[in-house]
Amino acid sequence: MQIIGTRDSAETRKAERWFKERRVPFAFVDLKERPLSPGELESIARAVGADALLDPDSRAYERAGLAHLVHDPLEEALKNPLLLRMPILRRGREAMAGCDPQAWQAWLKA
Numbered sequence: 844m845q846i847i848g849t850r851d852s853a854e855t856r857k858a859e860r861w862f863k864e865r866r867v868p869f870a871f872v873d874l875k876e877r878p879l880s881p882g883e884l885e886s887i888a889r890a891v892g893a894d895a896l897l898d899p900d901s902r903a904y905e906r907a908g909l910a911h912l913v914h915d916p917l918e919e920a921l922k923n924p925l926l927l928r929m930p931i932l933r934r935g936r937e938a939m940a941g942c943d944p945q946a947w948q949a950w951l952k953a
Contacts, residue, residue, distance in 0.1 A: 844869040847879070848929035854942040858930040861944055867951065874924040881921060887931060888917055890938035896920055898928040898941075 846862065846869050848855030862869050872879075879887070888896055893916045920927055928940040932947065939946060 845872055845933040846870070847872045847874060847931040847933065849873055849875050849925070852929045855930040857942055858932065858947070861947060865951070874927065878924045879920075884917055884920055886936065887933065887938045887940075890936065891940045893917055895940055896928060897926050901926060
């Protein structure tokens with residue numbers, strides 16, 4: 844299990860805390876230290892959907908002015924990983940984006 848995000852993201856910290864409380868082992872990947880490779884991003888996009896990867900409510904999205912532009916979500920995410928919806932959770936080929944403890948619980952039971 845991987846939790847992908849940034850240390851200063853409240854949603855990412857919430858995911859870390861949630862999995863620690865349930866004693867689920869995970870590896871943390873800080874996007875500020877190690878951005879996703881194109882292959883990793885494509886794999887996550889196949890599982891989550893390219894449009895669900897970007898967070899339109901983030902400050903980075905607003906600063907980039909993407910709300911008013913036609914853009915390729917994967918290309919934008921490669922240029923600026925802070926545009927991604929955090930946290931991204933990865934388990935093998937499965938992935939999910941965003942903070943949703945109910946979905947995490949269902950994912951663990953599967």
